[in-house]
Amino acid sequence: MARIIKPPYFESVVNAGEQRLIDFLQVNLSDDYYLIPNVEIASTNPRNNRTQYWEYDLILVAPHAIYNIENKDWKGRIEGDDNYWYVNDRQRNNPLKTGRQKTAILASKLKENTKEWGKAWVQNMVTLSYSNTYEPKLWQEADKLTFQLDERLIKYIKEPNQVGKWDNAISDIQKEVIQFLIGEQSKKLPNAKQEVEGYEVIELLQQEPNFAEYLVKPKGVTSSVRKRIKEYSLQVTGLSSVELKKREEAIKNQYKALHKIKAKPFILNVEFKIDEENHLFYEISDFLDENSLRAESRSKTFTFHERIAIVKNIMAALKEAHKENIFHRDINPDNVYMSSGYAYLGNFGKSDFTDHYEQGYTVMATINEMNASPYHPLELTVGDASRSSDIYSLGILIYWLFTGDEPYKTPYELDKAGGKLPENKLPSSINKALPKWIDELCLQTILTDDLKRFENIDALEKFIDEAIQDQDSATKIQHNNKSVPGHIHDSKDLKEGDRLGVFVIHQILGKGGYSRVFKVKHGLQDKYYTLKLFHESVNANSVVDEYTALTNLDHKNIVKFVWNDEAPTGQFYTVMEYLDGESLSTYTLTDVRLPIYRVYQVAEDILNALVSMQSLPKSIIHRDIKPHNIIWDNRERFVLIDFNVAAYVDDNKDFVGTNPYLAPDLITDNYKINWDESADTFALGVTLYELVCKEHPWAPGKLPLLSKAPNSPKNI
Secondary structure, eight states: OOEEOOOTTOOOOSSHHHHHHHHHHHHHSOTTOEEEEEEEEEEEETTTTEEEEEEEEEEEEOSSOEEEEEEEOOOSOEEEOSSOEEETTEEEOOHHHHHHHHHHHHHHHHHHHOGGGGGOOEEEEEEEOSOOSSOOEEOTHHHHTEEESSHHHHHHHHOGGGGTOOTTTTTTTHHHHHHHHTSGGGOOOHHHHHEETTEEEEEEEEEETTEEEEEEEETTSOOOOOEEEEEEEOOOTTOOHHHHHHHHHHHHHHHHHHHHTTTOTTBOOEEEEEETTTTEEEEEEEOOGGGBHHHHHHHOOOOHHHHHHHHHHHHHHHHHHHHTTOOOSOOSGGGEEEETTEEEEOOTTOSOOOOBOSSSSOBOOOOOTTTOOTTOOGGGGGTOOOHHHHHHHHHHHHHHHHHSSOSOSSHHHHHHTTSSOOGGGSHHHHOTTSOHHHHHHHHTTSOSSGGGSOSSHHHHHHHHHHHHHHHHHHHHHHHTTTOOTTBOSSGGGOOTTOEETTEEEEEEEEEOSSEEEEEEEETTTOOEEEEEEEOTTSOHHHHHHHHHHHHTOOOTTBOOEEEEEEOTTSOEEEEEEOOOEEETHHHHHSSOOOOHHHHHHHHHHHHHHHHHHHTSSSOEEOSOOSGGGEEEETTTEEEEOOOTTOEETTSOOOOOSOGGGSOGGGEETTTEEOOOTHHHHHHHHHHHHHHHHSSOTTTTSOSOOSSSOOOOGGGO
């Protein structure tokens, strides 16, 4: 059994996940492997002479190498690559990124202590200690360096060649290294280790030489309250004492200014503290990462009125900030947080404090062509922040909120395009269902010339209010004589018993990124149908495409189209035959298995449907075949549904569909796809594989690859 060596300041394993990891390694490794939990290593930053403590979940010292193991006890579906990780569709920091910096510091400290120890290889890796039903879906380097508690982890640690070493490569220095790691050099006081600014530290979220970010909770009490504390160093090298003093005073001005807008409407509640003695600046706020506007938009589709409410909340926040001459300079979906149905603007103090103005309160890292985002106006690249620069950023956010994308990736691209949005980039060109006034709003905000934008937030707010008032007046006139008692004109309020035209809602079947689906009954025919009500963001083209595809099809394994129309709310809807059953995603995402003879029937039924589609004078391709879009109707037949991205072959090369089911040989440059009939048969093949094997053919990844053969089902 491996030996557990506890540092002298070690109190207990932080969580049950770390205990599971240690127990697993202890019984599966021999006694020449040493496990050192909860190591803390002190490192002094030469730029500001500040000492930081780097926390390591587990350091494993083997005879051939050293392993820095970052453990996560995450429950649920885990996906990720070298940039982003998602747990149950919520974005998380990539733990390998943090681990890389810690690994470099550990290697540096070893070599600094004894030059010979430089031969010790230090390997960065992540373990997932929670026993989830679903296999994690990771790819790129994240896949290679992330392990569950299984034989693959043990094999990786035991085999020296996995890290380019040989047997007993460091056995001669192994015990000395262990003594160094548990030595007094890394000890710090328990209270310093466990708390910051009076809060108990739950997790170190991010750490860099000049910055640390903590997830904390109130100290000494049981509480569900979670806070984020960002700790910045105010001292930098290369400045004279006069310059340092001047810089610190400028940041204190920032603190004083931001303190003025604390507790203002729709501004994320933030507390600021300055540690004069240690030259540290603290920003303390509610922890709402999983509720950022970008994260929320991944899991739900906002109605038109919800989008307008979000914009109004942000405008209210900016008005308060601008009153105090505070300019946010980084308005984007990641800095807007949703709570109880309201939007809050946060991260006013997000900067690294690397430059500042002589007057005013804006401080932020320099923006240039390398790091400018879609939300930065061109004037910020020369440090010229103003109310107008925030209005530009808000204009981009509004564009993204209503179209789902930014018009350009950088302000330089906008400048090259003439400094304003061309006709084909206007929101109504992207989504024909959007009102024209949103085009006009973007034309008066997304401009390179800051003097041509709305003068201030009040002017922008007045424009929106008048546009909505005109729109509502037109709608009232249009529907004045069409209202029927009992009808609902706000789709989000639709419930069982409500009426939509001649249809009465009997059951809410589900909702997705583009629509809500209901079981309805025709008031005259006394017959059940399925009604799909599209969100306001869906344009007429998608509805017409689905209509065009379905009206030409008559096959028992293809859902039958009945009718489409426009609801009183202005939303489009499609009526189809009612299918009484569940989608095949039940059999790919859960432990429930579909019998093999039924999988054979899926193949036969859907292939028959595809033959029917491809036998038309002009062949139709579905372009989004996947388990979710196949219904097992009355446990008799399998029916293909959801034709809203279907198209005739060669009609277009749009990048649509769902990535895990896209044939890689059809994907070309610039996010285009050379669609042909093989796209549907490939997607069906992936679906059948998942039904039989309960995983993706290219697992643990979830993307089909040209460079790698799929896993053989016989090996699973």
